[in-house]
Amino acid sequence: MNQLRAQANGRPVLGIPEATVARLPVYLRALTGLGETGMRTVSSEQLAAAAGVNSAKLRKDLSYLGSYGTRGVGYDVEYLRYQIAREIGVNQDWAVVIIGIGNLGQALSNYGGFRSRGFRIVALIDGDRSRVGEMHGDLPIHHIEKLDELVAEHACSIGVIATPGDAAQEVADRLVAAGVTSILNFAPAVLAVPDGVDVRKVDLSIELQILAYHEQRKRAPGEEVQA
Ligand SMILES: NC(=O)c1ccc[n+]([C@@H]2O[C@H](COP(=O)([O-])OP(=O)(O)OC[C@H]3O[C@@H](n4cnc5c(N)ncnc54)[C@H](O)[C@@H]3O)[C@@H](O)[C@H]2O)c1
Numbered sequence: 001m002n003q004l005r006a007q008a009n010g011r012p013v014l015g016i017p018e019a020t021v022a023r024l025p026v027y028l029r030a031l032t033g034l035g036e037t038g039m040r041t042v043s044s045e046q047l048a049a050a051a052g053v054n055s056a057k058l059r060k061d062l063s064y065l066g067s068y069g070t071r072g073v074g075y076d077v078e079y080l081r082y083q084i085a086r087e088i089g090v091n092q093d094w095a096v097v098i099i100g101i102g103n104l105g106q107a108l109s110n111y112g113g114f115r116s117r118g119f120r121i122v123a124l125i126d127g128d129r130s131r132v133g134e135m136h137g138d139l140p141i142h143h144i145e146k147l148d149e150l151v152a153e154h155a156c157s158i159g160v161i162a163t164p165g166d167a168a169q170e171v172a173d174r175l176v177a178a179g180v181t182s183i184l185n186f187a188p189a190v191l192a193v194p195d196g197v198d199v200r201k202v203d204l205s206i207e208l209q210i211l212a213y214h215e216q217r218k219r220a221p222g223e224e225v226q227a
Pocket of ligand 1: 099100101102103104105125126127128144162163164165167170171185186187188202203204205
């Protein structure tokens with residue numbers, strides 16, 4: 001899928017390229033940082049530098065939102081932040097369920113930064129009955145058999161999978177059956193899901209490999225990487 005549908009007043013208006021959609025959270029984070037320093041307006045060059053992209057690309061991306069800035073003044077930081085947040089959907093409050101409360105699931109459940117970005121972790125779920133009732137922050141672990149009930153109770157549309165890879169498909173199937181339509185998958189597994197369900201895969205080792213690739217090219221020719 002190359003084009004995502006943008007919504008304005010609930011109506012689909014134009015296609016936003018997926019690469020642009022992927023950069024919107026980066027702009028949002030940069031704008032939040034600039035806003036916190038007290039900056040009221042920002043030029044496309046300043047925002048591009050803060051976001052780590054080139055300014056022509058930034059202007060093109062923002063034009064998809066109908067945001068062109070004011071010549072000689074730039075963009076209103078707060079308004080642009082609001083526009084991007086609305087486009088991404090983070091002006092809403094999204095209920096999130098995490099499945100698999102091991103090392104990673106616990107770290108995610110203890111991270112306080114999701115809430116300020118519009119994501120509320122509402123339930124922690126694990127397949128190990130001996131973990132039921134264990135508290136992380138102010139949430140207890142529930143057994144996976146309670147998944148349907150919890151998803152319905154909290155109107156969860158987003159599920160995070162942090163189970164081992166061999167359990168991930170089964171967990172995804174259960175999430176979909178419970179009504180979850182977006183899955184963030186940390187497990188090393190390729191998930192099959194029906195149309196209408198979005199899956200994003202997070203793989204930190206791929207990110208590290210990309211860094212290693214660039215690191216290798218910074219070295220002088222002939223310089224060996226120590227194993
Ligand atoms: N994507 C990344 O960058 C990245 C980084 C770290 C870990 N991981 C992956 O995240 C996953 C979790 O890693 P971890 O170190 O937290 O593992 P862990 O073994 O500490 O935790 C896994 C948890 O999943 C639970 N579980 C197992 N099967 C289940 C099922 N069918 N239903 C519900 N819960 C179930 C276990 O009881 C356990 O609590 C692994 O797949 C790991 O490879 C990915």
